[in-house]
Amino acid sequence: MPQLRFAVLTLFPEMFDAITHWGVTGRAFQAGLWDLHLQDPRDEAADRHGSVDDRPYGGGPGMVMQAPILASSLAKARQAVGEQAKVVAMSPQGLKLDAALVTSLARHSEFVLVAGRYEGIDERFINHYVDLEISVGDFVVSGGEMPAMMLMDAMIRWLPGVLGHEASASEDSFSDGMLDCPHYTRPEVFEGSAVPPVLLSGDHAKIAGWRRAQAIRRTLDRRPDLLGMDQLSDDDQLLLEKWDLSRQ
Numbered sequence: 001m002p003q004l005r006f007a008v009l010t011l012f013p014e015m016f017d018a019i020t021h022w023g024v025t026g027r028a029f030q031a032g033l034w035d036l037h038l039q040d041p042r043d044e045a046a047d048r049h050g051s052v053d054d055r056p057y058g059g060g061p062g063m064v065m066q067a068p069i070l071a072s073s074l075a076k077a078r079q080a081v082g083e084q085a086k087v088v089a090m091s092p093q094g095l096k097l098d099a100a101l102v103t104s105l106a107r108h109s110e111f112v113l114v115a116g117r118y119e120g121i122d123e124r125f126i127n128h129y130v131d132l133e134i135s136v137g138d139f140v141v142s143g144g145e146m147p148a149m150m151l152m153d154a155m156i157r158w159l160p161g162v163l164g165h166e167a168s169a170s171e172d173s174f175s176d177g178m179l180d181c182p183h184y185t186r187p188e189v190f191e192g193s194a195v196p197p198v199l200l201s202g203d204h205a206k207i208a209g210w211r212r213a214q215a216i217r218r219t220l221d222r223r224p225d226l227l228g229m230d231q232l233s234d235d236d237q238l239l240l241e242k243w244d245l246s247r248q
Contacts, residue, residue: 002035003109003159007077007085008148009070010115011052013038015145025153028162036152037080041065044072053118062119070125074112082110087131089114089121090144090151094133097147099177101134102154113151115144178227181214213239 008016020029020036028034042050052070053063078085086108095101105111114121114130126133136147156162184195198210216236219227232240240246 002032004034004155005037005081005085005110006035006152007037007039007081007112008115008145009039009041009073009077009112010143010145010148011040011042011117012115012143012145013040016149019149019152024162025156028156028159031161033159033161034156035081037077039073039077039080041069041073043076044069056119060119064119065116065121065125067122067125067128070114070121071129074114074129077112081112085110085112087112087114087129088151089116089126089130089133090136090147091116091121091126091133092135092138092140094135096138097134097136097151097154102151102158105155106158113144113148115148117143178215178219179223181211181218209239210243212236213243213245216240217245 010016016036016038019025025034029036041052045051053065056062056064074087086105088105088111090113134147134151136150141147184199188195188200196210198206201207213236216227216232217240220229237246
């Protein structure tokens with residue numbers, strides 16, 4: 001039985017081969033850890049052209065996806081994934097996707113994601129059927145398919161058995177509110193730059209302290225909105241001083 005079940009309303013179902021065929025999400029899909037149903041709103045179109053949109057009332061550029069067609073498509077998606085599935089529309093107007101939101105969504109196991117296209121979706125469909133709108137950032141892309149796959153990927157990674165090492169997800173950037181530390185692998189020296197000696201020491205406690213200090217410093221430098229010096233514990237302050245990373 002899949003641990004996560006997704007249905008997606010999309011005009012381009014073939015795009016989702018990217019998440020079902022490749023990488024860790026593809027392997028997890030083939031292993032049955034999660035499931036995906038793709039529902040094309042064009043199947044509900046009333047004309048021979050498969051029209052799913054129309055001009056906006058009030059004028060203006062672009063076309064708007066029609067509420068009745070999306071509602072009918074949603075009904076079929078619910079039959080496939082579960083009548084109690086949480087309905088999420090990918091939208092620039094939604095809550096910004098972050099680690100905390102992914103964790104919150106993990107309370108649910110069945111989702112219908114709405115990947116809109118064109119100028120937008122009739123607001124009445126959103127008001128009547130959508131539980132949550134989610135944005136992947138303060139920018140606009142051509143459709144909701146890639147944002148939907150980003151959300152799915154972020155959730156699938158947390159399923160037991162998906163990642164090769166069970167600690168991988170918990171050590172990723174944002175998992176503890178900070179960016180990840182830098183990583184190194186062979187060769188030991190690359191274009192004159194050597195791997196930090198502490199990582200070659202075999203002292204696991206010292207390595208863990210260095211990694212945390214690096215993660216703190218990187219977060220302070222690159223994403224001060226996530227962490228301020230006044231939020232650091234005494235132990236973290238000492239780690240920064242120990243590794244000479246306490247600059248402001």
